[in-house]
Amino acid sequence: MRGKRVIALCGGIGGAKLARGLSELLGPNLTVVVNTGDDFEHLGLTISPDVDTVLYTLADLSDPERGWGRANETWNFMSSLAEVGGETWFQLGDRDLALHIERTRRLRDGQSLTRIVTDIARRFGISARILPMSDDAVRTIVMTDEGPLPFQRYFVGLRCAPAVRAIRFEGANSARVSPEVSASFEQGDVEAIVVCPSNPYLSVDPILAVPGMRQLLRRAGAPIVAVSPIIGGAAIKGPTTKIMAELKIDAANASIVCHYDGIIDGMIVDRIDAADAAALPVATLATATLMRTPEDRVNLARDVLDFARRLTASSEPVPRQRGLG
Numbered sequence: 235m236r237g238k239r240v241i242a243l244c245g246g247i248g249g250a251k252l253a254r255g256l257s258e259l260l261g262p263n264l265t266v267v268v269n270t271g272d273d274f275e276h277l278g279l280t281i282s283p284d285v286d287t288v289l290y291t292l293a294d295l296s297d298p299e300r301g302w303g304r305a306n307e308t309w310n311f312m313s314s315l316a317e318v319g320g321e322t323w324f325q326l327g328d329r330d331l332a333l334h335i336e337r338t339r340r341l342r343d344g345q346s347l348t349r350i351v352t353d354i355a356r357r358f359g360i361s362a363r364i365l366p367m368s369d370d371a372v373r374t375i376v377m378t379d380e381g382p383l384p385f386q387r388y389f390v391g392l393r394c395a396p397a398v399r400a401i402r403f404e405g406a407n408s409a410r411v412s413p414e415v416s417a418s419f420e421q422g423d424v425e426a427i428v429v430c431p432s433n434p435y436l437s438v439d440p441i442l443a444v445p446g447m448r449q450l451l452r453r454a455g456a457p458i459v460a461v462s463p464i465i466g467g468a469a470i471k472g473p474t475t476k477i478m479a480e481l482k483i484d485a486a487n488a489s490i491v492c493h494y495d496g497i498i499d500g501m502i503v504d505r506i507d508a509a510d511a512a513a514l515p516v517a518t519l520a521t522a523t524l525m526r527t528p529e530d531r532v533n534l535a536r537d538v539l540d541f542a543r544r545l546t547a548s549s550e551p552v553p554r555q556r557g558l559g
Contacts, residue, residue: 238263238425240539241418241454245269245437246284247301247471248463248525249430250291252538255531256428257292257362259539264362265418266292269432270347271367271374271403271440274386276324277315279334280341283386284437285351285366286333293358301471304329323391348412365418367441370409374440375402385436394473398480401435406443411450419450426542427451429460431523433474434493435481448497457499457545459538461523462490465504470524491516500545502538517545 244253244266253266269284283302290296290304297305307327316322326334333354340350346369355364374385378396388394418424432438442448451458467485469475475485483489487503491514494501500517503510508520519541525531 238423239265239418239421240426240428240542241265241267241424241456242428242430243267243432243438243441244284244288244430245432246272246287249284249432249437250288250296251525251531252428252430252461252534253288253362254291254528255525255533255535256538257360258528258532259535261361262363266362266364267367267415267418267441268364269367269437269440271372271436271443272385272389273371274373274384276386277321277326278338279326280338281324281326281334281386282337282347282351282366285347285364286330288364289333289351289354289358289360292355292360292362292364295358303327324386346412348414352414363418365412365415367411367415367447368409368444369412370405372406372409372440372444373404374436375404377402389436389473394476398477400481401439401477403440403443406440407445409444411444411446416446416450419454424454424456425546426456426539427454427458428538428542429458429494429498431461431463433463433469433472433477434490435474435477436472442497451497457542458497459500459502459542459545460490460494460498461502461534461538462487462504462507464490464507465524466506486510488514500541502534502541517541517548 240260242253256264268288272283274281287302295304297303307329311328337350347366348369351364376383376388377400378398380396463469463474464487478485487507491501502519504523505520511518511520521537
């Protein structure tokens with residue numbers, strides 16, 4: 235991308251994989267804005283699941299089997315916690331626990347989440363810039379047939395079993411985009427914005443819900459490209475298609491384009507969906523989007539950047555859809 239910066243909007247496991255591929259190609263020219271709607275307080279600690287997944291993935295510390303947490307983890311703390319009757323529904327590994335304790339200590343000392351994440355990324359040797367979407371608390375609440383549930387209770391505690399009727403983002407209206415995130419969009423050297431293949435409803439929407447974020451996306455003047463989390467009518471991981479069905483949304487790439495109406499200039503779909511790509515109302519690229527290996531991540535990242543470059547170079551850029559999505 236001519237040595238200029240790329241901004242990625244990212245959630246957890248799937249988004250972090252693409253962010254890792256982008257970081258391999260871009261290094262310090264990549265900024266990753268990460269969802270914090272999943273953050274919550276547990277056992278007196280502040281937990282930031284998506285932020286930590288991105289940190290561990292880009293630092294090559296993540297567990298390749300689970301996709302979350304640290305590699306070579308041990309679970310002595312959880313075993314001991316169970317012995318004394320503590321809550322064990324949310325697993326905290328012994329290595330992972332160190333980050334939660336240190337983050338909580340620094341937050342109580344008055345440091346911002348952005349400052350803490352920036353320092354941890356540096357200590358992990360990550361060259362890309364990792365930024366929480368806001369330093370203010372925004373909490374994803376899943377409205378279900380069993381009543382409103384904090385995201386982690388729904389996602390981990392109940393394993394996404396309750397039927398979803400709506401999703402809201404508590405605290406979003408009063409949250410602010412951090413100065414660091416604002417500056418990343420406003421420096422005038424952004425060549426592309428990538429919406430990673432994270433869950434649109436649970437991972438990307440909280441980012442877009444922060445007041446001012448959509449305006450920053452529009453004013454950046456760079457092509458915005460989304461990678462669909464749907465392959466052949468299903469999501470590879472997580473509850474995306476289950477939630478879509480419960481919200482009466484067709485599990486198709488066209489639905490993802492519609493969801494990002496007014497935001498994106500282009501969509502990348504898996505080559506298995508190439509036949510449907512021509513009918514999408516935005517510029518579309520069909521390529522391999524399933525990221526099983528490190529090479530897959532880099533190849534998809536390269537395709538994303540090349541696609542964005544073609545959109546920039548086009549003599550007739552594709553206009554964004556009407557509305558705000």
